[in-house]
Amino acid sequence: MTVKLAFLTAQPVAHRGYHDMNHQIWENTLSAFSRAIEAGFAIECDVQLAADSVPVVFHDDDMARLTGIKGDVREKTSAELGLLSVGQTKDRIPTLKQLLKLCAGKVPLVIELKGREGEGVDDGFAEAVLEDLEGYEGPVALMSFDHHLLKDLKKAGSPWPLGLTAEGDKPEEFFRHDEAMQIGIDFISYHYGHLPNSFIDAQRKLSIPVITWTVRDENARAITYKYADQMTFEGFDPRASDPRESQSANA
Template sequence: MGDFSWLTAQPIAHRGYHDLNKQCWENTLSAFAAAVERGFAIECDVHLSADRVPVVIHDDNFQRLADRDGFVWQRTAAEIGAMKVGGTADHFPTLKETLDLVAGRVPLVIEVKGTPGHDDGLVESVGRLLETYDGKVAIMSFDHWLIRDFARYAPGIPAGLTAYGKDNQLIEAHFSMLAHQIDFTSYAAGDLPNPFVSFVRDRLKMPVITWTIRDQPAIDLTFRYADQMTFEGFDPATMRIA
């Protein structure tokens, strides 16, 4: 296993450094610029557009973020990019725009979001963009079928399992993903501790980051059982809540 100390060196801004979608919205270039300015790593989410372009958006539809109908996979990247997020001047960026903005100044953790039946080529498209990216970057996913594509289409890129849960069935499913060359895990803080996280951290020396941290008790939980937090709604440097 390589040196992934950079992955846990600084707090990771969940969907960028936004203010809980009051003025600066999640997964926008403004939120990413704010994270870069403060020296935080960035977590972002990526779906595949109708024309096979990785676009940065958490949901598989536009209702919550743009008050528009339709799914991401039904729209081209240009159509998606023309939509304004939350009535602000920000648009839904492509992953390429995000990479160009961050430009290696802080680490970037990309969560690849699958949509069954509509995500063929997603990992390949992301991997192709990352081939020439000059910066610290990792990919991760909840979706096991996408993780199985990581080694083939994004070789050399640190790969993670995004996960949650404490029940035996989920824990067993998480253990099964160790066969697919994962390098770290991003785990729901409220589900710590658990046998999977304890095993990969203590026995495999695998980095563990948590999501999504919003208050001091969750911070304490993170640094008792994991190595770094993915946070939102406050500034870890001051603990000021947004």
């Protein structure tokens, strides 16, 4: 693993920020990100492209689960989205720029681009994210399930590490993952439930860092630390009982 990628595995990564499973502090909000910064966790977040081509931090394609209002998030401008309450809290849907201003390099950011199917639908998405990140001082990594977005980021000359978000335990899925690696992928975010497997084993032998998603219990954490390098977690405080610390104490 190169020095520039060491931040990916240095500490647990808070999935959509350090929220409380959407009770009072909701996912992908500035409150969840502030809590992660205070705790010293890296932040994972999701980015969509608003109707005015501004990257906003939001996971779902439809707004209903998080705002109570039906409709495609991409059909609203960033200003319109910024007026919508997330989970009926004081938090509104933030832009990527707002997250960058809040984080200011205090903890690493792992930003997942949420693409769409259809020719030309994601045109300009990768470039808009890179434009927002221009001049940002702090550790950042970009990742996506969508190979076309990874290609766009690479073509646009991304100075940030690129990651493949993936899952699967079948040979045909590994073949597609191998195709993505040819883009020039720096790290992988993989579903812990599909570990171990031959694809991930091969990539780790090549010193490609692997983080897992989404760890919610001790079993998932144990799988992570056996077959990967770090976890993306939610729903608990990973500082409470890190199995690696007890192993070190007993060594």
